[in-house]
Amino acid sequence: MSNLALFNVNGCIGRGAYEVPEYPTAQSFVEHLDYLEIDRSLVWHVVARDLHPLTGNQRLLREIEEAGLQERLLPAFVITPACFYERGVLDYLRLQLACGRVRALRISPKTSRFPIREIERVLGELARFEPVLFWDCRESYGAHDLRDLESLAQALPKVNFVLTQKMWGGFSGVLDLLWRCPNTSVDISWLHMRDTLELLTERFGAERVLFGIGPRAHYGAAIAALAHADLTSFQRELIAHGNLERLLKIEPLSGKLTRPPAQLAQKPLWQAFRSGQPVTGVDVIDAHGHTPPHTRGWVMRNQDTATAPEAFIRRMDRLGVKQLILSSEAALFGENLAGNLETEKQLMPYRERLAGYLVFNPLYGEEMTPHLDDFFKRGFYVGFKLLASYWKCPVTDAGYRPVWEFADRHALPILLHTWNDRHDSPAMLDEIVARYPRAVFLLGHSGGGSPGRLEAEALALKYKNVYLEFCGSFTAPRPFEVSLRIVGSDRVIFGSDTGAHDQAW
Secondary structure, three states, rough: OOOOOEEEEEEEEEEOOOOOOOOHHHHHHHHHHHHHHOOEEEEHHHHHHHHOOHHHHHHHHHHHOOOOOOEEEEEEEEEEEHHHHOEEEEHHHHHHHHHOOEEEEEOOOHOOOHHHHHHHHHHHHHHHHEEEEEEEEEOOOOHHHHHHHHHHHOOOOEEEEEEEEOOOOOOHHHHHHHOOOOOOOOOOOOOOEOOOHHHHHHHHHHEEEEEOOHHHHHHHHHHHHHHHHHOOOOHHHHHHHHHHHHHHOOOOOOOOOOOOHHHHHHHHHHEEEEOOOOOOOOOOOOEEOOOOOOOOOOOOOOOOOOHHHHHHHHHHHHOOOEEEEOHHHHHHHOOHHHHHHHHHHHHHHOOOOOEEEEEHHHHHHHHHHHHHHHHHHHHEEEEEEEEHHHHOOOOHHHHHHHHHHHHHHHHEEEEEEEEOOOOOHHHHHHHHHHHOOOEEEEHHHHOOOOOHHHHHHHHHHOOEEOOOOOOOOHOOOOOHHHHHHHOOHHHEOOOOOOOOOOOOO
């Protein structure tokens, strides 16, 4: 993996209207590629999406050429249905596709305000050039969008369609699309779900999976997932660069193009991990895990609860994780008391590697509270787990008081799912955290999206018994090192949300 050529599908440069630019120039983006040791990338210009396709596409070509980066950056043109009607635009697209200068097209239907089916007339005019169309799925969408894409893929078999930046929510619809349409593929940039790369290659072949990175805040997550996935070297090569080269009809590289910065020499843990090796020389405790089985949109290859403990430990050994603290899905989404007891019984023999958070659902508060002393005396459970957003019971509800009081009395940690919503937004914890200073509040996902991250930072700055949990690193565009600088590295704990999430990712 250390010498593996990487070809990214998700490059974007320029200054647009809706986001703070991560890569204002072509050179700034290539510097990030060098940091991650990615050789080549497709790239589109944000001006083509936010202002005008032709203006932005022409600017993209000009900026790549002026920077002398034609070997590193391959253009992807943004298109909308309006391209069919605007004078000269189709002729320009045909010219660029015919000469081979451009082979990739990209759509952002929600931002550009059109249903996917309306792009058919433009694609129909360009289909003879066999372009590759990339759909940015970071935008929210409904089932009708996938059905529209299915119809397009069936109507235009010479066009290849790639779904990019798709995460857990609605992923079963992506799998259904791949099954129905052989000219569709998916990139790995947001595939943070456990065993998803293995599932895709097993069901559809590695030829239908492409390498991509997400926002800057993801850093090397997709690289780590690819490096540690249970794949053959050949499958890894296809995903890393081979499939995109085949779709674009370009030759593979004969050597590396990256110029890694000197800073990477100071990161031996990352260098080993990106090569598929475990982390060594440091104890890693993963503070956020879940037992199987999983539902609510998760698609897993293996949901066997009986073999789960050994599977967890094998995975931990491959990655270099010393200990994992889990909460019981059976207790989170089923009978609270019975689920906690069942998980404790199953995992207690593995106590040196696996510990537990006691799930406390206030719906079962009267049943759970009398058993708290016994649970914690037996030594498997080390803290509490709350999931207010899913239970639709806000953290300010009086039903959680037994947790606050017990944790405060015994100085125990509480791992809370936090998000910027009306159930467990970090700001809602202000008075609670102040009232129970000996309890330790671990903000799972660090508040979720951007508003929640800011609230989480503010709460941690105000109270010393508040910690950010690292699984929040990919749910907001804010780089996590900014949060580290603000709250201090001694106020952040590592967690992967593994079980359904990919621990390597």
